[in-house]
Amino acid sequence: MTEKLLSELGLTAPLGGDRSVTGLSIDSRQVKPGHLFAALPGSRVHGGEFIQYALRMKAAAVLTDRQGAEIAADELAASDAVLITVEDPRAALAHAAALWFGAQPAQVVAVTGTNGKTSVASFTRQIWAALGHEAANIGTTGVEGAYSAPGIHTTPDPLTLHRLLADMASEGVTHVAMEASSHGLDQARMEAVHLAAAAFTNFSQDHLDYHATMEAYFAAKLRLFTELLPEETTAVVNMDDPHGAEVASACERREIEVLTLAQYADDARLKITGRRMDETGQDVLFRWQDRPYQARLDLIGGFQAMNVLTAAGLVIGAGEEPEAVFNVLGQITGVRGRMELAARRRNGAPIYVDYSHTPDSLAIALQALRPHVLGRLVVVLGAGGDRDRGKRPLMGQAAAENADVLIVTDDNPRSEDPGLIRAQVLAGCPGATEVGDRAEAILRGIDALAPGDALLIAGKGHETGQQVGDVVYPFDDVEQASVAVAALEGME
Numbered sequence: 001m002t003e004k005l006l007s008e009l010g011l012t013a014p015l016g017g018d019r020s021v022t023g024l025s026i027d028s029r030q031v032k033p034g035h036l037f038a039a040l041p042g043s044r045v046h047g048g049e050f051i052q053y054a055l056r057m058k059a060a061a062v063l064t065d066r067q068g069a070e071i072a073a074d075e076l077a078a079s080d081a082v083l084i085t086v087e088d089p090r091a092a093l094a095h096a097a098a099l100w101f102g103a104q105p106a107q108v109v110a111v112t113g114t115n116g117k118t119s120v121a122s123f124t125r126q127i128w129a130a131l132g133h134e135a136a137n138i139g140t141t142g143v144e145g146a147y148s149a150p151g152i153h154t155t156p157d158p159l160t161l162h163r164l165l166a167d168m169a170s171e172g173v174t175h176v177a178m179e180a181s182s183h184g185l186d187q188a189r190m191e192a193v194h195l196a197a198a199a200f201t202n203f204s205q206d207h208l209d210y211h212a213t214m215e216a217y218f219a220a221k222l223r224l225f226t227e228l229l230p231e232e233t234t235a236v237v238n239m240d241d242p243h244g245a246e247v248a249s250a251c252e253r254r255e256i257e258v259l260t261l262a263q264y265a266d267d268a269r270l271k272i273t274g275r276r277m278d279e280t281g282q283d284v285l286f287r288w289q290d291r292p293y294q295a296r297l298d299l300i301g302g303f304q305a306m307n308v309l310t311a312a313g314l315v316i317g318a319g320e321e322p323e324a325v326f327n328v329l330g331q332i333t334g335v336r337g338r339m340e341l342a343a344r345r346r347n348g349a350p351i352y353v354d355y356s357h358t359p360d361s362l363a364i365a366l367q368a369l370r371p372h373v374l375g376r377l378v379v380v381l382g383a384g385g386d387r388d389r390g391k392r393p394l395m396g397q398a399a400a401e402n403a404d405v406l407i408v409t410d411d412n413p414r415s416e417d418p419g420l421i422r423a424q425v426l427a428g429c430p431g432a433t434e435v436g437d438r439a440e441a442i443l444r445g446i447d448a449l450a451p452g453d454a455l456l457i458a459g460k461g462h463e464t465g466q467q468v469g470d471v472v473y474p475f476d477d478v479e480q481a482s483v484a485v486a487a488l489e490g491m492e
Helices: 047-056 066-071 073-077 089-101 117-130 158-170 182-186 214-228 244-253 302-317 322-327 359-372 389-402 418-426 438-447 477-491
Strands: 023-025 035-038 061-064 082-085 107-112 135-139 142-145 175-179 195-200 234-238 257-262 270-278 281-288 291-297 340-344 350-354 377-381 405-408 454-458 465-468 471-474
Touching: 023 089, 035 047, 035 089, 047 061, 047 066, 047 073, 061 066, 061 089, 066 073, 066 082, 089 158, 107 117, 107 214, 107 302, 117 135, 117 142, 117 175, 117 302, 135 158, 182 214, 195 214, 195 302, 214 244, 234 244, 234 302, 244 257, 257 302, 270 302, 270 359, 281 302, 291 302, 302 322, 302 359, 340 477, 350 359, 350 477, 359 377, 359 389, 359 454, 377 389, 377 438, 389 405, 389 418, 405 418, 405 438, 438 454, 438 477
Parallel strands: 023 035, 035 061, 061 082, 107 175, 107 195, 135 175, 195 234, 234 257, 257 270, 350 454, 377 405, 377 454
Antiparallel strands: 135 142, 270 281, 281 291, 340 350, 465 471
């Protein structure tokens, strides 16, 4: 059995209280004799409420803050477990987890932003793999590449993350690209990850159910550059975004090299200078430090070119030669649920599935599809329950401004009334058709497609379930699109 002293994990116990622990836990149900139990503050309940259960399971030590210690004061006083009280137990746990698990892959990079994180992380991994490295990406779609694992948070909790990084290193994975969500950054899940580079994609409204204000939301993302990315590394920054200059300035103050990226802003080191769209993808002209390059991308949507170049910037920032990186961009393939071609009608009309679930990402997705479409642009959209309510009418507005035919349906209602959610979306697009059943909405959208038209099914992307109340029912937009096409074509 592996044991380590609390002091070896960077934890200072009360005088004379240093002792060995046999493992780390944040779930009291997983505590085993000798474990260190971390009782962390939560948005709904404090982990201190579960200290009593961890002590019954013979935890040897408890890491928490003052509030957690006060909640379980009586149980702790009656126990011989060591109590470690710190101001930020989340950060302390992350550093302890890094010391407990030890190894990390040689090159780890991270990407943050409202939209594009999953694509950038996947594209980064694909570039590394094309260059001969054992690479993986961590994020919303799980862990993919040379090491795979499903079912994690976009940015996993510190124990899961550092266990994962150590397992990857032991399996020979040398390069990892990970998504840095605002929740993960705010909750100190990425502390003690040894980053070689980081990227900022963009910033727009989302997650205000958690962060409360746009300022707090942006501050969480900025932490990646002001606190977590080491000095003398590289930050890839999208200067087309209004917040790009602030991110760049924060990096420069810390002596972090800034690799600027843009399509419209002047003087970017990596800049798109031209693009030609067709039915299956795009040819992109770009400039790297005043030298021109061209790449063929079998990806739909102009924003995907920016995602690809963001990934290229991360790979360059982590030490690869630019020429070699640019030579393999044509090998990149799309990410599941990100502008994915799900099906095509017999008349040639394509159906795409995209994870766009914010006003900005929906507008960008529709605008990106427009140059590829000769006829009408049809969209099926909804909004999730128990999430930022303020963005719902803005989602409807984004659809109304950028599509020709709109069908508003359910996304993941969760605990909310689906009809009320749809009504809030419809407030932004009062002329849209309302179809509560998502399968029927997709069927109707596909049935409306004439030659030259295209359909975007927005919101759920790669997800394979629809949550109604506490139940998750099997539902896959890509699969549903194929089923609908088969049904409709069979009727003709």
